[in-house]
Amino acid sequence: MLDYIVVGFGLAGLSFVEQLELNNRSFCVFENYSQKSSRVAGGLFNPVILKRFTPAWSAQEQLEKSIPFYRNIETKLQESLVIDLPILRRFNSIEEQNTWFEACDKPILNQFLSTKLLKNSNLALDIPYSYGKVKHTGRIDIKGMLSAYLRYLDQKKCLVNESFEYNELIINEDFVAYNGLKAKNIIFTEGFGIKNNPLFNYLPVVGNKGEYIIIKSEALQLEEAVKSSVFIIPLGDNHYKIGATYNHDDKSPEITNTARKEIQKKLERFLKVDYEVVGQVAGIRPTVRDRRPLAGTHPDYQNVHILNGLGSRGILIGPTTAEHLYNHIEHNISLSKECDIERFEKLR
Ligand SMILES: Cc1cc2nc3c(=O)[nH]c(=O)nc-3n(C[C@H](O)[C@H](O)[C@H](O)COP(=O)(O)OP(=O)(O)OC[C@H]3O[C@@H](n4cnc5c(N)ncnc54)[C@H](O)[C@@H]3O)c2cc1C
Incomplete structure (x- = not known):
C-alpha cells in the first residue's frame, strides 16, 4: 500500500511530491505530458505586481518558504536551479x-x-x-528542475509515464485502487488538465x-x-x-x-x-476566477485531494500551498478559507 498516488507533475505535482519526500511518504507519480504550463514558464519569482506596484498575494510568506525549498531541491538533485536575477x-x-x-x-x-x-x-x-x-527576485530553471526531478523519480521507480484514466479509479473508504496499485490517498495536480477530471471539473479553473x-x-x-x-x-x-x-x-x-x-x-x-x-x-x-489556489479534499471522499489553481505565479505559490495541504491531510490543520476548495462547494 502506497501513501499517495500523484496525478500530474508540473509545479503543483513537484511541490507536493517534495513534501512527501521530506516526510518520508511513499508515492507514485503519473505524468502524460499533455499540459506544458510549468515547462514553458518564464520561471521568474517576484513578490510585486509590476503593473500596479502592489504586493503579490501572501508574497512575504511565499518568498521565505519557496527559495529554501528550491535550494533544497538543488542540493538533492545536484543541479543548479536558482538563478539570481534582478x-x-x-x-x-x-x-x-x-x-x-x-x-x-x-x-x-x-x-x-x-x-x-x-x-x-x-x-x-x-x-x-x-x-x-x-x-x-530571481529565476528558477523550471524546465531543468522538472526534467532532473523526473529522472530522479524514474530512478526511484516511482514514475509512470502514462495518462491517468479517471474511469479506472476505485475509491474505497480507506484506500484508493488503480490498475493494481493501492494507496491511502490520491492527489490530482493536473493544471489545466483538471478540465478532464470528473471529480474536480466543477471547480472554476478558467485557464x-x-x-x-x-x-x-x-x-x-x-x-x-x-x-x-x-x-x-x-x-x-x-x-x-x-x-x-x-x-x-x-x-x-x-x-x-x-x-x-x-x-x-x-x-x-x-x-x-x-x-x-x-x-x-x-x-x-491554471487560473481561477478568484485568483487563489485550489487546495483541499474532495467533499465526498476523504482520501481524494487536489492542488491546482497556481495561476500565473506558480513558483512562489506552489511550495507554500503544498505544505499547507500536506499538513491539512496528514495533521488535520485547516486550510485558509482563501485556498480551500470548500469555497466553491455551491458549484457542485
Ligand atoms: C507562458 C507562461 C509563463 C509563465 N511564467 C511564470 C513565471 O515567470 N513565474 C511563475 O511563478 N509562474 C509562471 N507561469 C505560471 C506557472 O507556470 C503555473 O502557475 C504553473 O505552471 C502551474 O503548474 P501546474 O503543475 O498546476 O500545471 P502544469 O504545469 O500544467 O502541470 C500539470 C501536469 O499534469 C499533467 N497531467 C494532466 N492530466 C494528466 C493525466 N490525466 N494523467 C497524467 N498526467 C496529467 C500534465 O501533463 C502536466 O505536466 C507561467 C505560465 C505560462 C503559461
Missing part, C-alpha cells in the same frame, strides 16, 4: 516613476522596491526614464494561455530581466525569452502567429537592435 521595471512616464516612489513607502512594498532609481546605460534599449529595481518567443541577439548584452509592456528574460548565450501573452479565449496548446506578432510589436517599441526569433512556446496557466 528585475528592472521600465517607467513609461514621470507619473509612473512618482507612483513607484509612493509605493516604496508602503508597508510590505518598502522591503521589495528599491528607492534608488537606476539609469540605463545599454544602448540596445530605449529607456527614456529611469528603472525601478525590485529586490528579492489563461501564455506564449513566449525566444530570441537571439548578440547586440543586446543584457544581464537583468527588464519589464516593460513585455518581459525580456536573459537565458544566457545571447538568448532571451520575451513575453508573455495573456489570452482568456484561446485554450488550444499550439503556438500562434498572432501571439508572436503581438510580442514582437511590443518588444520593438523599446528594443533598438537586431534580433532573430529562434523559438516560441505556449502553455495554459
Whole structure:
C-alpha cells in the first residue's frame, strides 16, 4: 500500500511530491505530458505586481518558504536551479516613476522596491526614464528542475509515464485502487488538465494561455530581466525569452502567429537592435476566477485531494500551498478559507 498516488507533475505535482519526500511518504507519480504550463514558464519569482506596484498575494510568506525549498531541491538533485536575477521595471512616464516612489513607502512594498532609481546605460534599449529595481527576485530553471526531478523519480521507480484514466479509479473508504496499485490517498495536480477530471471539473479553473518567443541577439548584452509592456528574460548565450501573452479565449496548446506578432510589436517599441526569433512556446496557466489556489479534499471522499489553481505565479505559490495541504491531510490543520476548495462547494 502506497501513501499517495500523484496525478500530474508540473509545479503543483513537484511541490507536493517534495513534501512527501521530506516526510518520508511513499508515492507514485503519473505524468502524460499533455499540459506544458510549468515547462514553458518564464520561471521568474517576484513578490510585486509590476503593473500596479502592489504586493503579490501572501508574497512575504511565499518568498521565505519557496527559495529554501528550491535550494533544497538543488542540493538533492545536484543541479543548479536558482538563478539570481534582478528585475528592472521600465517607467513609461514621470507619473509612473512618482507612483513607484509612493509605493516604496508602503508597508510590505518598502522591503521589495528599491528607492534608488537606476539609469540605463545599454544602448540596445530605449529607456527614456529611469528603472525601478525590485529586490528579492530571481529565476528558477523550471524546465531543468522538472526534467532532473523526473529522472530522479524514474530512478526511484516511482514514475509512470502514462495518462491517468479517471474511469479506472476505485475509491474505497480507506484506500484508493488503480490498475493494481493501492494507496491511502490520491492527489490530482493536473493544471489545466483538471478540465478532464470528473471529480474536480466543477471547480472554476478558467485557464489563461501564455506564449513566449525566444530570441537571439548578440547586440543586446543584457544581464537583468527588464519589464516593460513585455518581459525580456536573459537565458544566457545571447538568448532571451520575451513575453508573455495573456489570452482568456484561446485554450488550444499550439503556438500562434498572432501571439508572436503581438510580442514582437511590443518588444520593438523599446528594443533598438537586431534580433532573430529562434523559438516560441505556449502553455495554459491554471487560473481561477478568484485568483487563489485550489487546495483541499474532495467533499465526498476523504482520501481524494487536489492542488491546482497556481495561476500565473506558480513558483512562489506552489511550495507554500503544498505544505499547507500536506499538513491539512496528514495533521488535520485547516486550510485558509482563501485556498480551500470548500469555497466553491455551491458549484457542485
Ligand atoms: C507562458 C507562461 C509563463 C509563465 N511564467 C511564470 C513565471 O515567470 N513565474 C511563475 O511563478 N509562474 C509562471 N507561469 C505560471 C506557472 O507556470 C503555473 O502557475 C504553473 O505552471 C502551474 O503548474 P501546474 O503543475 O498546476 O500545471 P502544469 O504545469 O500544467 O502541470 C500539470 C501536469 O499534469 C499533467 N497531467 C494532466 N492530466 C494528466 C493525466 N490525466 N494523467 C497524467 N498526467 C496529467 C500534465 O501533463 C502536466 O505536466 C507561467 C505560465 C505560462 C503559461
